[in-house]
Amino acid sequence: MGVRTVLNKGGVTMKLIIIITVATVAGLLYMLYPIPLAQTPTGIMAYKVVGNANLQNPGSEAFWSRIPWFNVSLVPNLSTQMLPIPANVPTSGEVPYVMVKAAWNGSYIFILVKWPDPYGPSLVGPAAIAGPGHWTMVYNPNGPLNITFLKIMTSTFHKSYFIINSSFAVIKGSPRPMEYILAYVAPHYGVYFYGYYVNLTTGHYYPDRVAIMWYMGSEQSPSDCMNIGGPHPNYAVSGELSQLMKSYVGSNIEQYTGGSLSSGAADIWEWISGATYPSGQNFNYFTNVTWDVENGIDEAAASAFSQSPHGFFINLLTNQTGLYDIGDGGIWYPNATGPEPGYFSNYAGAKYEDGYWIVEFVRPLQAPMPYTVNLTPGQTYNVAFGVWVGKAGETSWDKSISASFIPLTIATATPSVTPPIPAPVIVVAVVGIVVSLVAIGLIFYSIRRR
Numbered sequence: 001m002g003v004r005t006v007l008n009k010g011g012v013t014m015k016l017i018i019i020i021t022v023a024t025v026a027g028l029l030y031m032l033y034p035i036p037l038a039q040t041p042t043g044i045m046a047y048k049v050v051g052n053a054n055l056q057n058p059g060s061e062a063f064w065s066r067i068p069w070f071n072v073s074l075v076p077n078l079s080t081q082m083l084p085i086p087a088n089v090p091t092s093g094e095v096p097y098v099m100v101k102a103a104w105n106g107s108y109i110f111i112l113v114k115w116p117d118p119y120g121p122s123l124v125g126p127a128a129i130a131g132p133g134h135w136t137m138v139y140n141p142n143g144p145l146n147i148t149f150l151k152i153m154t155s156t157f158h159k160s161y162f163i164i165n166s167s168f169a170v171i172k173g174s175p176r177p178m179e180y181i182l183a184y185v186a187p188h189y190g191v192y193f194y195g196y197y198v199n200l201t202t203g204h205y206y207p208d209r210v211a212i213m214w215y216m217g218s219e220q221s222p223s224d225c226m227n228i229g230g231p232h233p234n235y236a237v238s239g240e241l242s243q244l245m246k247s248y249v250g251s252n253i254e255q256y257t258g259g260s261l262s263s264g265a266a267d268i269w270e271w272i273s274g275a276t277y278p279s280g281q282n283f284n285y286f287t288n289v290t291w292d293v294e295n296g297i298d299e300a301a302a303s304a305f306s307q308s309p310h311g312f313f314i315n316l317l318t319n320q321t322g323l324y325d326i327g328d329g330g331i332w333y334p335n336a337t338g339p340e341p342g343y344f345s346n347y348a349g350a351k352y353e354d355g356y357w358i359v360e361f362v363r364p365l366q367a368p369m370p371y372t373v374n375l376t377p378g379q380t381y382n383v384a385f386g387v388w389v390g391k392a393g394e395t396s397w398d399k400s401i402s403a404s405f406i407p408l409t410i411a412t413a414t415p416s417v418t419p420p421i422p423a424p425v426i427v428v429a430v431v432g433i434v435v436s437l438v439a440i441g442l443i444f445y446s447i448r449r450r
Helices: 003-009 014-032 062-065 148-155 176-189 239-249 285-295 299-306 341-345 423-450
Strands: 044-048 069-075 098-103 108-116 135-139 160-163 168-172 192-196 209-215 266-272 312-317 323-326 345-353 358-363 378-387 400-402 404-412
Touching: 062 098, 069 378, 098 378, 108 209, 135 176, 148 160, 148 176, 148 239, 168 176, 168 209, 176 192, 176 345, 266 358, 285 299, 299 341
Parallel strands: 044 098, 044 404
Antiparallel strands: 069 098, 069 400, 098 108, 108 358, 135 168, 135 192, 160 168, 209 266, 209 378, 266 312, 312 323, 345 358, 378 400, 378 404
8 A cells, every 4th residue: 555545544635745745855954954154243353251371382272262263365465456566476465364363361362363374384584684685586477577677776776686587586685675666666667576585495585474463543545454665755766767767656756665554553463483483493593682682671571581482472563654663672673662671561372283373462451562552342443464474485565464454352242152063053953853753743643543
C-alpha cells in the first residue's frame, strides 16, 4: 500500500501533504542555508574590560576573545585614487587590509592590530640613522628613462644616482625633499617613482611598520591620512628644475611638507619593527640613543624601560608645517617638545605568526605628553591607519593607508559574550526544527487514525 493511499485514508488531503512537505523543506533550508551575519558597526568600538595587556604574547588576553575584529580596507598611498598624480606607484599598497580591536580597562587603552605580510618580518634598522639610506628607485614604464631630467632633479637636491639599466636607476639619498617633484612633476618628463631600493641579500630594506593617526582637527579630507610633501612649507625649487616644474604645476613652490596635513593636527602612534621591537636589529641601539639624548629624564626610569621585555612606540605630531617627534628629543624627525617623561608611557607588544604581524599598542587614556591625544570614555575620535612592508620596497611616504578617517568610540559598555553560533542562525534553525517536528507529528497522527 502506497504512502499516498495511507495518508488519504487517514484523512490527510493532498493539499495538506503539499503544505507539510513545503514546511519541512523550508525548515531544513533555514537550518542549512547560510544566514548573513549582523553588519559590522560603522566604526571601531573600544569596549570597557577587566584585565591588563600581555605584551609578550599580544592578542592572547582573555578579553580579546569577546571583541570582534573591525576590518579596515587599505589602499595605495601613492595612487591616482588618493592623489592627483599621473600614475600609480607599483610598490605602493602592498597590504590590502588591517584588522583592528580596541579595549580599555579604566586607565589604559589597548589597540590590537593584525595584517598579512607574506614577505616575513623585516627587522632591519630604520631610515639612514642605523639602517640603509633612503635609496629611491625610479623608472620609466613607457620606455627609456629620461636621464637628462634625472640629472637635473638630483643635482638640484644635491643627490647622486646610479643606473641599473635603460629603464631603471637608483637615487642615493633621502627622497623627502624630492617627494613633491617625484609625485607631481617627474612623471611628465619620463621619470616615475617605483619604490625604495631593496636588496634582500645584503639586508638593504626597511623595517615593517604600522601607525595609528589620531586626528585632532575638523577637516575630513582623505589625503590627510598621512599625506606626502617636500622639505618645509612653501619650499621654492630653483634653477632649471624650477622652470620645468612651472610647466606642469603652474608654480615652482612645493605646496606640501613631509607628512603634513591640509588642516588641523594629529598625533601619530608609530611602531617600527627594527627599532621599537625587542627582536629588531637596532632596538638596543635606539633605546640607548634615546636615553642618551634625553638629559633631565631620570636615568633609573630610562634604564628600567629599556630593559623591559616589551617594545614601545613613538609619538609624532603632524600639522601644516611638517612631521615632528614628541618626547624623544628629536631622533627621527625635528623636535616638537624636547625630552618628556611621558615618553615612557608608550608600550607595545608584537609577534609575527602564520604570515601575520600582530601588534598591540598600550597607552594611558590621559595624554602623557603635549601634542598627544587625550582619550575620554564616551567620546568618539577619528583615526587612520598606515602599514609598511619593508621587504616589498615600502617606507616613508610609500605605504598602504586607510582611504578616510574611521570613527573610534571609547565605549562605556562591556563587550557581550559572543555565542559560538550567531544568534540569527540559532533562531532560524530552531524555527526550522519546530516546523519539521510539527509536520512529522501530523503525518504520524494521520497514519495512526487510518
